[in-house]
Amino acid sequence: MTRESLTLDRVKPGDTLPELAVDVDVTAVVLGAMASRDWRPMHHDKDFAVERNGTRHIFVNTPHNAAYFERYITDWTGPRGRLGRIRFRMKDSVFPGDRMVFHGEVTEVAKDETGCGWVDLALKLTVGEKTTTECTARVALPVAVDDNPWQRRGERWRP
Amino acid sequence: MSDLPEEVRSWIGQKRYELEGEFDVERGYVFTSCASVQNGNPLFWDEKVANELTDGFIAPPSMISVWFRPHYWAPDRKEQAQPLQVHFDLKQRLALPEAVMTDNTIVFREPVRPGDRLRTHQVLRSVSEEKTTKLGTGRFWVIDVEYENQRGESVGTESYTGFGYRRQA
Numbered sequence: 001m002t003r004e005s006l007t008l009d010r011v012k013p014g015d016t017l018p019e020l021a022v023d024v025d026v027t028a029v030v031l032g033a034m035a036s037r038d039w040r041p042m043h044h045d046k047d048f049a050v051e052r053n054g055t056r057h058i059f060v061n062t063p064h065n066a067a068y069f070e071r072y073i074t075d076w077t078g079p080r081g082r083l084g085r086i087r088f089r090m091k092d093s094v095f096p097g098d099r100m101v102f103h104g105e106v107t108e109v110a111k112d113e114t115g116c117g118w119v120d121l122a123l124k125l126t127v128g129e130k131t132t133t134e135c136t137a138r139v140a141l142p143v144a145v146d147d148n149p150w151q152r153r154g155e156r157w158r159p
Numbered sequence: 160m161s162d163l164p165e166e167v168r169s170w171i172g173q174k175r176y177e178l179e180g181e182f183d184v185e186r187g188y189v190f191t192s193c194a195s196v197q198n199g200n201p202l203f204w205d206e207k208v209a210n211e212l213t214d215g216f217i218a219p220p221s222m223i224s225v226w227f228r229p230h231y232w233a234p235d236r237k238e239q240a241q242p243l244q245v246h247f248d249l250k251q252r253l254a255l256p257e258a259v260m261t262d263n264t265i266v267f268r269e270p271v272r273p274g275d276r277l278r279t280h281q282v283l284r285s286v287s288e289e290k291t292t293k294l295g296t297g298r299f300w301v302i303d304v305e306y307e308n309q310r311g312e313s314v315g316t317e318s319y320t321g322f323g324y325r326r327q328a
Contacts, residue, residue: 028195035191037228053257054294054326062260062319064195066221071198079202079212083220087264150213150270159266 005078008109008117008141017076017104017121022068024060026096032064059093069123069135072102080142082149084118084159088135098127107136114156117143163286167252170283176244177280180227184275188225189218217270223306223315226277245281245302246321255297255323262320268313276309284318297324 022028033043038061041048049058060068069088074081094100108120123135138159140149189203201208202217209216218226229236250258271277284301304317 022197031191032195035188035195036222036225037188037230039231053259062263063221063224066263066265067192067196067198067219070219070221071193071196071200074198074200079200079208083267085264085266086221087262089262090260148212153269157268159268 005080006076006141007145007147008111008119008143011106011109011119011141013106013108015106017072017102017106017123020072020075020102022100022102024094024096024098024100026058029058029060029064029096032067033061035067036061036063038063055093055095057095057097059095062090065090065094065125065133068100068102068125069133069137072104072123073121073137073139076104077139077141080148080150082140082152083137084140084157085138086135087137088123088133090133092127092130092132094125094127094132100132101126111143112158114152114158115143116149116152116156116158117141117147162288164252167249167286170245170248171285172282174280174282177278178227180277180279181229181233182226182276184218184226184271184273184277186216186273189216189222189273192219192222192225213270215272217272220267220271220315221265223265223267223271224304224317226271226275227279227306243281243302243304243319243321245283246300246319246323249283249286249298249300249321250323253298253323255325257295257326258297258321258323259294260319260321261299264318265315266317267315269308271308271314275314277306277314278309279304279306281305292322292324294322295324295326297322 030044042053043061049055104123107122121137125133282303287299302319306314
Protein backbone atom coordinates (compact mmCIF):
# COMPACT_ATOMS: atom_id res chain seq x y z
CA MET A 1 0.00 0.00 0.00
CA THR A 2 1.25 3.46 -0.84
CA ARG A 3 1.85 5.93 1.98
CA GLU A 4 0.56 8.72 -0.24
CA SER A 5 -3.00 9.81 0.42
CA LEU A 6 -5.67 11.09 -1.90
CA THR A 7 -6.90 14.60 -1.31
CA LEU A 8 -10.48 15.67 -1.88
CA ASP A 9 -9.66 17.90 -4.85
CA ARG A 10 -8.41 14.87 -6.82
CA VAL A 11 -11.75 13.03 -6.61
CA LYS A 12 -15.03 13.60 -8.45
CA PRO A 13 -18.33 11.76 -8.83
CA GLY A 14 -18.10 9.01 -11.44
CA ASP A 15 -14.47 8.20 -10.69
CA THR A 16 -13.89 4.47 -10.40
CA LEU A 17 -11.64 2.66 -7.97
CA PRO A 18 -9.13 0.16 -9.36
CA GLU A 19 -10.59 -3.34 -9.25
CA LEU A 20 -9.15 -5.75 -6.72
CA ALA A 21 -9.24 -9.52 -7.35
CA VAL A 22 -8.74 -12.01 -4.52
CA ASP A 23 -8.74 -15.80 -4.81
CA VAL A 24 -10.39 -17.39 -1.79
CA ASP A 25 -9.22 -20.65 -0.29
CA VAL A 26 -10.18 -22.62 2.82
CA THR A 27 -7.32 -21.13 4.82
CA ALA A 28 -8.46 -17.58 4.04
CA VAL A 29 -12.03 -18.31 5.17
CA VAL A 30 -10.85 -19.94 8.40
CA LEU A 31 -8.23 -17.24 9.05
CA GLY A 32 -10.86 -14.53 8.66
CA ALA A 33 -13.21 -16.32 11.06
CA MET A 34 -10.48 -16.86 13.63
CA ALA A 35 -9.26 -13.24 13.30
CA SER A 36 -12.78 -12.10 14.15
CA ARG A 37 -13.12 -14.67 16.98
CA ASP A 38 -16.03 -16.29 15.19
CA TRP A 39 -16.00 -19.94 16.20
CA ARG A 40 -19.28 -20.89 14.55
CA PRO A 41 -18.75 -24.11 12.59
CA MET A 42 -20.14 -22.92 9.25
CA HIS A 43 -16.95 -20.90 8.87
CA HIS A 44 -14.54 -23.81 9.40
CA ASP A 45 -16.46 -27.12 9.22
CA LYS A 46 -17.56 -28.05 5.72
CA ASP A 47 -19.80 -30.93 6.86
CA PHE A 48 -21.68 -28.59 9.19
CA ALA A 49 -22.01 -25.89 6.53
CA VAL A 50 -23.39 -28.34 3.97
CA GLU A 51 -25.68 -30.36 6.25
CA ARG A 52 -26.98 -27.63 8.57
CA ASN A 53 -26.78 -24.42 6.54
CA GLY A 54 -27.49 -25.98 3.17
CA THR A 55 -24.52 -24.24 1.58
CA ARG A 56 -21.96 -25.90 -0.66
CA HIS A 57 -18.94 -25.18 1.54
CA ILE A 58 -17.79 -23.05 4.48
CA PHE A 59 -18.17 -19.34 3.72
CA VAL A 60 -16.69 -15.92 4.49
CA ASN A 61 -18.21 -14.40 7.65
CA THR A 62 -19.58 -10.89 8.10
CA PRO A 63 -16.61 -9.24 9.91
CA HIS A 64 -14.21 -10.76 7.36
CA ASN A 65 -16.34 -9.29 4.59
CA ALA A 66 -16.14 -5.88 6.31
CA ALA A 67 -12.37 -6.18 6.65
CA TYR A 68 -12.04 -6.85 2.91
CA PHE A 69 -14.06 -3.73 2.10
CA GLU A 70 -12.01 -1.63 4.51
CA ARG A 71 -8.81 -2.82 2.85
CA TYR A 72 -10.24 -2.11 -0.60
CA ILE A 73 -11.23 1.45 0.34
CA THR A 74 -8.03 2.39 2.17
CA ASP A 75 -5.84 0.85 -0.54
CA TRP A 76 -7.39 3.59 -2.69
CA THR A 77 -7.37 6.48 -0.21
CA GLY A 78 -4.02 5.91 1.47
CA PRO A 79 -3.56 6.05 5.25
CA ARG A 80 -5.10 9.50 5.77
CA GLY A 81 -8.42 8.19 4.50
CA ARG A 82 -10.67 7.65 7.53
CA LEU A 83 -13.75 5.47 7.29
CA GLY A 84 -16.85 7.09 8.71
CA ARG A 85 -19.55 4.65 7.78
CA ILE A 86 -19.91 1.43 5.87
CA ARG A 87 -23.05 -0.47 4.97
CA PHE A 88 -23.17 -3.77 3.21
CA ARG A 89 -25.75 -6.28 2.19
CA MET A 90 -24.58 -9.83 1.73
CA LYS A 91 -26.75 -11.25 -1.03
CA ASP A 92 -24.89 -14.49 -1.44
CA SER A 93 -22.01 -16.29 0.22
CA VAL A 94 -18.37 -16.47 -0.85
CA PHE A 95 -16.82 -19.94 -0.79
CA PRO A 96 -13.34 -21.43 -1.14
CA GLY A 97 -12.47 -21.64 -4.83
CA ASP A 98 -14.23 -18.38 -5.63
CA ARG A 99 -12.42 -15.40 -7.16
CA MET A 100 -13.74 -12.26 -5.50
CA VAL A 101 -13.53 -9.01 -7.45
CA PHE A 102 -14.12 -5.68 -5.70
CA HIS A 103 -15.46 -2.73 -7.68
CA GLY A 104 -16.14 0.84 -6.62
CA GLU A 105 -17.37 4.20 -7.86
CA VAL A 106 -17.46 7.67 -6.33
CA THR A 107 -21.06 8.86 -5.98
CA GLU A 108 -20.61 12.14 -4.10
CA VAL A 109 -17.85 14.51 -2.99
CA ALA A 110 -18.59 17.18 -0.39
CA LYS A 111 -17.41 19.10 2.66
CA ASP A 112 -19.52 19.17 5.81
CA GLU A 113 -20.17 22.22 8.05
CA THR A 114 -16.95 21.58 9.96
CA GLY A 115 -14.86 21.56 6.76
CA CYS A 116 -14.34 17.80 6.76
CA GLY A 117 -14.03 16.36 3.25
CA TRP A 118 -16.26 13.37 2.52
CA VAL A 119 -16.48 10.93 -0.35
CA ASP A 120 -19.44 8.58 -0.77
CA LEU A 121 -18.74 5.32 -2.54
CA ALA A 122 -20.89 2.65 -4.17
CA LEU A 123 -19.04 -0.63 -3.99
CA LYS A 124 -19.75 -4.23 -4.81
CA LEU A 125 -18.15 -7.62 -4.57
CA THR A 126 -18.66 -10.01 -7.45
CA VAL A 127 -17.89 -13.67 -8.02
CA GLY A 128 -18.13 -14.43 -11.73
CA GLU A 129 -21.29 -12.76 -12.99
CA LYS A 130 -22.89 -12.74 -9.55
CA THR A 131 -22.88 -9.80 -7.12
CA THR A 132 -22.45 -11.37 -3.68
CA THR A 133 -22.23 -8.16 -1.62
CA GLU A 134 -23.40 -4.60 -2.25
CA CYS A 135 -21.80 -1.90 -0.15
CA THR A 136 -21.90 1.84 0.38
CA ALA A 137 -19.25 3.69 2.32
CA ARG A 138 -18.50 7.21 3.49
CA VAL A 139 -14.84 8.02 3.89
CA ALA A 140 -13.14 11.24 4.96
CA LEU A 141 -10.27 12.52 2.81
CA PRO A 142 -7.86 15.38 3.53
CA VAL A 143 -9.00 18.65 1.99
CA ALA A 144 -5.35 19.73 1.64
CA VAL A 145 -1.98 18.04 1.90
CA ASP A 146 -1.57 19.18 5.50
CA ASP A 147 -5.08 18.11 6.57
CA ASN A 148 -5.56 14.92 8.58
CA PRO A 149 -9.11 13.58 9.18
CA TRP A 150 -7.80 11.33 11.98
CA GLN A 151 -7.29 14.42 14.15
CA ARG A 152 -11.01 15.17 14.17
CA ARG A 153 -12.88 14.43 17.40
CA GLY A 154 -16.27 15.11 18.98
CA GLU A 155 -18.38 17.61 17.04
CA ARG A 156 -15.73 17.90 14.34
CA TRP A 157 -16.27 14.23 13.36
CA ARG A 158 -19.73 13.62 11.87
CA PRO A 159 -19.76 10.28 10.08
CA MET B 160 -46.02 -7.94 14.47
CA SER B 161 -49.36 -8.95 15.94
CA ASP B 162 -48.34 -12.60 16.17
CA LEU B 163 -45.03 -11.84 17.89
CA PRO B 164 -44.68 -13.36 21.39
CA GLU B 165 -45.09 -10.75 24.13
CA GLU B 166 -41.65 -11.59 25.54
CA VAL B 167 -39.99 -10.78 22.20
CA ARG B 168 -42.07 -7.64 21.84
CA SER B 169 -40.80 -6.49 25.26
CA TRP B 170 -37.18 -6.75 24.10
CA ILE B 171 -37.65 -4.12 21.37
CA GLY B 172 -35.88 -0.87 22.31
CA GLN B 173 -34.40 -2.32 25.51
CA LYS B 174 -30.69 -2.04 26.35
CA ARG B 175 -29.55 -5.64 26.90
CA TYR B 176 -26.38 -7.65 27.46
CA GLU B 177 -24.14 -4.84 28.69
CA LEU B 178 -20.70 -6.33 28.89
CA GLU B 179 -17.01 -5.53 28.88
CA GLY B 180 -14.53 -7.19 26.56
CA GLU B 181 -12.59 -10.09 28.06
CA PHE B 182 -9.24 -8.64 27.04
CA ASP B 183 -7.51 -5.41 26.06
CA VAL B 184 -7.32 -4.47 22.40
CA GLU B 185 -4.02 -5.87 21.18
CA ARG B 186 -1.91 -5.87 18.06
CA GLY B 187 -1.72 -9.66 17.68
CA TYR B 188 -5.33 -9.77 16.53
CA VAL B 189 -4.74 -6.69 14.39
CA PHE B 190 -2.00 -8.56 12.53
CA THR B 191 -4.21 -11.64 12.11
CA SER B 192 -7.07 -9.55 10.76
CA CYS B 193 -4.79 -7.64 8.39
CA ALA B 194 -3.24 -10.94 7.22
CA SER B 195 -6.70 -12.39 6.55
CA VAL B 196 -7.36 -9.65 3.96
CA GLN B 197 -3.76 -8.66 3.11
CA ASN B 198 -4.26 -5.15 4.47
CA GLY B 199 -0.92 -3.32 4.32
CA ASN B 200 -2.18 0.04 5.63
CA PRO B 201 0.90 1.50 7.43
CA LEU B 202 -1.33 2.77 10.26
CA PHE B 203 -1.27 -0.81 11.54
CA TRP B 204 2.30 -1.77 10.66
CA ASP B 205 4.57 1.32 10.67
CA GLU B 206 5.04 3.09 14.00
CA LYS B 207 6.38 6.27 12.40
CA VAL B 208 3.32 6.67 10.19
CA ALA B 209 0.98 5.72 13.06
CA ASN B 210 2.61 8.30 15.36
CA GLU B 211 2.37 10.97 12.71
CA LEU B 212 -1.24 10.39 11.66
CA THR B 213 -3.08 8.74 14.55
CA ASP B 214 -0.91 9.52 17.61
CA GLY B 215 0.17 5.88 17.81
CA PHE B 216 -1.09 2.55 16.53
CA ILE B 217 -4.81 2.03 16.11
CA ALA B 218 -6.87 -1.03 15.21
CA PRO B 219 -8.63 -1.36 11.85
CA PRO B 220 -12.08 0.22 12.33
CA SER B 221 -13.80 -2.83 10.83
CA MET B 222 -12.51 -4.93 13.76
CA ILE B 223 -14.90 -3.14 16.11
CA SER B 224 -16.92 -6.27 16.95
CA VAL B 225 -13.86 -8.44 17.56
CA TRP B 226 -12.88 -6.99 20.93
CA PHE B 227 -15.72 -8.31 22.99
CA ARG B 228 -16.37 -11.62 21.30
CA PRO B 229 -15.88 -14.42 23.83
CA HIS B 230 -13.28 -17.06 23.22
CA TYR B 231 -14.34 -20.59 22.34
CA TRP B 232 -13.62 -21.82 25.88
CA ALA B 233 -12.94 -20.32 29.28
CA PRO B 234 -12.59 -21.94 32.73
CA ASP B 235 -15.80 -22.12 34.78
CA ARG B 236 -17.98 -21.01 31.90
CA LYS B 237 -21.17 -23.08 32.09
CA GLU B 238 -22.59 -22.18 28.71
CA GLN B 239 -21.01 -21.12 25.46
CA ALA B 240 -21.50 -17.37 25.43
CA GLN B 241 -22.51 -15.99 22.05
CA PRO B 242 -21.69 -12.72 20.38
CA LEU B 243 -24.90 -10.96 19.35
CA GLN B 244 -26.80 -12.82 22.06
CA VAL B 245 -30.06 -11.09 21.12
CA HIS B 246 -29.82 -12.77 17.71
CA PHE B 247 -29.53 -16.18 19.36
CA ASP B 248 -32.31 -15.38 21.83
CA LEU B 249 -34.58 -14.62 18.88
CA LYS B 250 -33.67 -17.86 17.12
CA GLN B 251 -34.48 -19.83 20.24
CA ARG B 252 -37.63 -17.99 21.31
CA LEU B 253 -39.09 -17.97 17.78
CA ALA B 254 -38.04 -21.60 17.10
CA LEU B 255 -36.03 -20.66 14.02
CA PRO B 256 -33.06 -23.06 13.97
CA GLU B 257 -31.07 -21.45 11.13
CA ALA B 258 -30.06 -17.85 10.59
CA VAL B 259 -27.95 -15.63 8.34
CA MET B 260 -26.92 -11.98 8.52
CA THR B 261 -28.10 -10.08 5.47
CA ASP B 262 -27.22 -6.45 6.13
CA ASN B 263 -24.63 -4.71 8.27
CA THR B 264 -24.04 -0.97 8.87
CA ILE B 265 -21.15 0.31 10.95
CA VAL B 266 -20.58 3.92 12.00
CA PHE B 267 -17.06 4.64 13.25
CA ARG B 268 -16.23 7.29 15.83
CA GLU B 269 -13.18 7.46 18.14
CA PRO B 270 -10.36 5.19 16.91
CA VAL B 271 -9.82 1.97 18.86
CA ARG B 272 -6.26 1.67 20.21
CA PRO B 273 -4.14 -1.14 21.64
CA GLY B 274 -4.72 -1.18 25.40
CA ASP B 275 -8.34 -0.06 25.16
CA ARG B 276 -10.98 -2.17 26.94
CA LEU B 277 -14.28 -1.84 25.12
CA ARG B 278 -17.80 -2.07 26.49
CA THR B 279 -20.90 -2.90 24.53
CA HIS B 280 -24.64 -3.39 24.74
CA GLN B 281 -27.29 -4.61 22.31
CA VAL B 282 -30.70 -3.18 21.38
CA LEU B 283 -33.32 -5.07 19.36
CA ARG B 284 -34.86 -2.51 16.99
CA SER B 285 -37.45 -4.51 15.04
CA VAL B 286 -38.78 -7.96 14.08
CA SER B 287 -40.71 -8.54 10.84
CA GLU B 288 -43.77 -10.58 10.06
CA GLU B 289 -43.05 -14.10 8.76
CA LYS B 290 -41.61 -14.10 5.25
CA THR B 291 -40.50 -16.81 2.83
CA THR B 292 -37.20 -16.54 0.96
CA LYS B 293 -35.16 -19.05 -1.03
CA LEU B 294 -33.57 -20.16 2.27
CA GLY B 295 -36.84 -20.91 4.04
CA THR B 296 -39.60 -19.31 6.09
CA GLY B 297 -38.77 -17.04 9.00
CA ARG B 298 -38.38 -13.45 10.17
CA PHE B 299 -35.99 -10.56 9.64
CA TRP B 300 -34.75 -8.60 12.64
CA VAL B 301 -32.53 -5.55 13.25
CA ILE B 302 -30.14 -5.38 16.19
CA ASP B 303 -27.95 -2.37 17.11
CA VAL B 304 -24.71 -2.96 18.95
CA GLU B 305 -23.19 0.10 20.65
CA TYR B 306 -19.51 0.21 21.52
CA GLU B 307 -17.57 2.56 23.79
CA ASN B 308 -14.08 2.69 25.25
CA GLN B 309 -12.97 2.78 28.90
CA ARG B 310 -13.32 6.59 28.90
CA GLY B 311 -16.99 6.34 27.93
CA GLU B 312 -16.35 7.65 24.42
CA SER B 313 -18.35 6.07 21.60
CA VAL B 314 -16.10 4.18 19.22
CA GLY B 315 -18.95 3.09 16.98
CA THR B 316 -22.36 1.58 16.38
CA GLU B 317 -23.03 -1.55 14.42
CA SER B 318 -26.47 -2.38 13.08
CA TYR B 319 -27.22 -5.93 11.93
CA THR B 320 -30.12 -7.30 9.95
CA GLY B 321 -30.56 -11.03 10.48
CA PHE B 322 -32.92 -13.58 8.96
CA GLY B 323 -33.87 -16.53 11.16
CA TYR B 324 -35.58 -19.36 9.32
CA ARG B 325 -36.72 -22.95 9.01
CA ARG B 326 -35.46 -24.73 5.92
CA GLN B 327 -38.12 -25.90 3.50
CA ALA B 328 -39.00 -29.59 3.93
